[in-house]
Amino acid sequence: MNFKIALIRGDGIGPEVVGEAVKVMEAVGKKFGHSFSFEDVLMGGCAIDAVGKSYPEGTAEKCKACDAVLLGAVGGPKWGHASDPEKRPETALLSIRKDLGLYANLRPAALRPALADACPLKKETAEKGIDLMMVRELTGGIYFGKRERYQTEDRGEEASDRMAYSQMEIERIGRRAFELARLRRHKVSSVDKANVLETSRLWRSIMHRLSEEYSDVEYEDVLVDNAAMQLVKDPSQFDVVVTENMFGDILSDEASMVTGSIGLLPSASIGDTAPGLYEPIHGSAPDIAGQDKANPIATILSVGMMFRYSFHLPHEADAIEQAVDAVLAEGWRTQDIAKSGEQTIGTVQMGELIRRKL
Numbered sequence: 112m113n114f115k116i117a118l119i120r121g122d123g124i125g126p127e128v129v130g131e132a133v134k135v136m137e138a139v140g141k142k143f144g145h146s147f148s149f150e151d152v153l154m155g156g157c158a159i160d161a162v163g164k165s166y167p168e169g170t171a172e173k174c175k176a177c178d179a180v181l182l183g184a185v186g187g188p189k190w191g192h193a194s195d196p197e198k199r200p201e202t203a204l205l206s207i208r209k210d211l212g213l214y215a216n217l218r219p220a221a222l223r224p225a226l227a228d229a230c231p232l233k234k235e236t237a238e239k240g241i242d243l244m245m246v247r248e249l250t251g252g253i254y255f256g257k258r259e260r261y262q263t264e265d266r267g268e269e270a271s272d273r274m275a276y277s278q279m280e281i282e283r284i285g286r287r288a289f290e291l292a293r294l295r296r297h298k299v300s301s302v303d304k305a306n307v308l309e310t311s312r313l314w315r316s317i318m319h320r321l322s323e324e325y326s327d328v329e330y331e332d333v334l335v336d337n338a339a340m341q342l343v344k345d346p347s348q349f350d351v352v353v354t355e356n357m358f359g360d361i362l363s364d365e366a367s368m369v370t371g372s373i374g375l376l377p378s379a380s381i382g383d384t385a386p387g388l389y390e391p392i393h394g395s396a397p398d399i400a401g402q403d404k405a406n407p408i409a410t411i412l413s414v415g416m417m418f419r420y421s422f423h424l425p426h427e428a429d430a431i432e433q434a435v436d437a438v439l440a441e442g443w444r445t446q447d448i449a450k451s452g453e454q455t456i457g458t459v460q461m462g463e464l465i466r467r468k469l
């Protein structure tokens with residue numbers, strides 16, 4: 112088959128990790144008889160530098176003309192947090208997610224067999240394994256509510272961010288979570304802050320209704336502060352974790368670290384129509400950019416998710432995961448997953464080793 116892929120390489124380590132992931136994709140194509148055409152799409156800080164705005168006109172249309180989108184990362188201190196949204200790289204990220212209707216962000220956190228000793232948890236906890244799927248709502252909540260900043264008469268400057276969720280938004284992400292649980296270990300943990308937030312109380316009541324419909328799936332509510340603690344105490348208790356946008360952002364970074372490194376975790380952002388967008392959960396890592404130090408595994412596994420969720424080619428996805436595990440089993444480590452004093456390899460060599468396993 113032939114697939115057209117939009118490449119948003121982005122900023123910092125983005126181009127480095129996307130470069131390796133593209134080469135892996137081509138190796139998979141060679142092995143399984145697929146071909147790819149790539150279209151580079153400018154977005155993020157690099158777009159601000161080139162054309163003065165982070166989300167140039169036509170960005171979404173270019174992506175919609177492709178079968179899937181692969182994104183590295185956008186942002187960095189060079190662009191800061193400008194008051195003009197067009198001059199903020201992160202604005203582009205939220206816009207592309209919204210414009211492509213990518214409301215479901217799947218962030219699997221799995222302890223790779225060869226990395227059990229990179230897990231910072233107690234040995235007996237790590238031995239139980241980690242294999243959870245965070246389902247993060249991606250196009251609603253506080254990320255997309257009204258933002259204001261104004262002067263008050265007596266309290267100085269004030270700012271506010273509105274958090275809203277509709278029944279429709281909660282239902283569709285909830286269904287995704289229950290459907291995924293049916294393909295996994297039949298358990299959904301819904302994370303909210305229903306003891307404080309009205310959005311969470313609505314969230315919880317809708318999840319409860321859905322849980323009756325999906326009575327074959329075990330269901331629990333977990334308050335977000337407790338969820339953060341439970342993730343460190345015993346992540347093996349979780350199968351599918353469904354939560355709103357900001358809680359999911361924070362908890363998925365936490366989940367990544369219990370599996371060893373943020374450089375390992377991929378993500379798939381999907382909606383009801385193509386294309387899906389695939390990206391590592393990490394950012395542009397300005398501290399290591401341009402030094403051949405970034406771990407490309409998160410982006411390579413994101414390509415695996417692309418095969419699985421956009422192209423419905425599970426064998427190709429499995430082959431990528433097996434190649435990653437085989438390289439890790441041989442002891443190859445980038446700096447983020449190495450023990451102190453252990454010899455490390457760079458981004459390009461890690462990519463090359465994974466490719467050779469294919």
Ligand SMILES: NC(=O)c1ccc[n+]([C@@H]2O[C@H](COP(=O)([O-])OP(=O)(O)OC[C@H]3O[C@@H](n4cnc5c(N)ncnc54)[C@H](O)[C@@H]3O)[C@@H](O)[C@H]2O)c1
Nearest residue numbers: 184185186187373374392393394395396398399405406447
């Ligand atoms: N999807 C995205 O494009 C995305 C995601 C998160 C952050 N960001 C942006 O990236 C910029 C930097 O954010 P940050 O520093 O808070 O988070 P970050 O994820 O970029 O980096 C956090 C830490 O993790 C390390 N790290 C990240 N990816 C790594 C990898 N592949 N291999 C090894 N180490 C890795 C970094 O070196 C850094 O020490 C910000 O502008 C932020 O808004 C973008």
Ligand SMILES: CC(C)[C@H](C(=O)O)[C@@H](O)C(=O)O
Nearest residue numbers: 186201204205360392393394
């Ligand atoms: C850069 C930022 C806007 C983004 C988010 O919060 O969604 C990032 O942290 C992520 O996890 O993809």
Ligand SMILES: [Mg+2]
Nearest residue numbers: 360361364392
């Ligand atoms: Mg994040």
